[in-house]
Amino acid sequence: MTAPLADPAHERLTRLWQDWTPAGPLLPHELKTAYTDRWVRFHSLPESKRYAEDEGEYAILLDRYNTVLDELFAGGEVYVVTTDWADPSEPTQWSEHRRALHPEGTLWTTLDDTDDPDPEFHTRWYFYADRRRWQSDCLDPLLRAAADDALPGVFVTDTDLTRIHHPYDGGADVILATPAGRDRMRDRHTAWHPSGY
Numbered sequence: 001m002t003a004p005l006a007d008p009a010h011e012r013l014t015r016l017w018q019d020w021t022p023a024g025p026l027l028p029h030e031l032k033t034a035y036t037d038r039w040v041r042f043h044s045l046p047e048s049k050r051y052a053e054d055e056g057e058y059a060i061l062l063d064r065y066n067t068v069l070d071e072l073f074a075g076g077e078v079y080v081v082t083t084d085w086a087d088p089s090e091p092t093q094w095s096e097h098r099r100a101l102h103p104e105g106t107l108w109t110t111l112d113d114t115d116d117p118d119p120e121f122h123t124r125w126y127f128y129a130d131r132r133r134w135q136s137d138c139l140d141p142l143l144r145a146a147a148d149d150a151l152p153g154v155f156v157t158d159t160d161l162t163r164i165h166h167p168y169d170g171g172a173d174v175i176l177a178t179p180a181g182r183d184r185m186r187d188r189h190t191a192w193h194p195s196g197y
Contacts, residue, residue, distance in 0.1 A: 009131055010108045013079060016161040027111070027125060028083065028155045028166040032173045038182050042068060042192040043171040044147060050170040051148065058144060064192060065143045065167055066136050068174060069156060071185065072163045073134035079161075080105065080139065083153030084126040085113075101142050101151055104130035131159065143167050 022034055032039045044061035052058045082102040084095055105128030113123045145151035149169035157164045162177040176182040
């Protein structure tokens with residue numbers, strides 16, 4: 001059972017992000033370029049297949065996600081973070097679906113993405129978080145939605161923000177605490193790397 005984050009937990013998560021270089025929060029897809037020296041990518045299906053087509057393939061991708069998540073977080077607590085976005089003047093696009101998959105998540109912070117020179121393409125991102133004890137398979141519906149690209153912008157981190165798992169359609173980006181830790185995890189799962197990795 002999980003409980004929504006209390007305000008002090010939100011503040012702690014924000015402080016942790018701000019201590020990183022570069023300071024966060026970052027959009028989940030930016031993690032791999034911001035922390036390249038600690039980043040590794042794993043594909044969720046054999047032969048780098050992007051989407052599961054049957055329950056057998058879903059079982060493979062969920063096993064791969066949970067294997068890595070267990071290695072990262074077994075026995076500890078994690079923050080589960082989901083995102084939503086919209087034009088700042090409009091309601092969010094994924095709200096109902098996100099709430100159904102992550103009802104424990106409470107609004108943690110927002111981030112305005114204004115990099116595009118055209119204001120029509122500016123977007124506000126909403127980050128929702130909860131803290132829970134990690135258990136294998138506890139996020140399977142959320143992981144399956146991420147794998148289907150039905151809920152982008154999901155990530156899981158330990159409570160010190162030293163390890164991050166960002167699942168998406170086709171795989172997962174993982175940030176480890178150190179380059180050596182990244183190398184050890186990469187070497188344990190060589191068959192799951194993109195070809196030419």
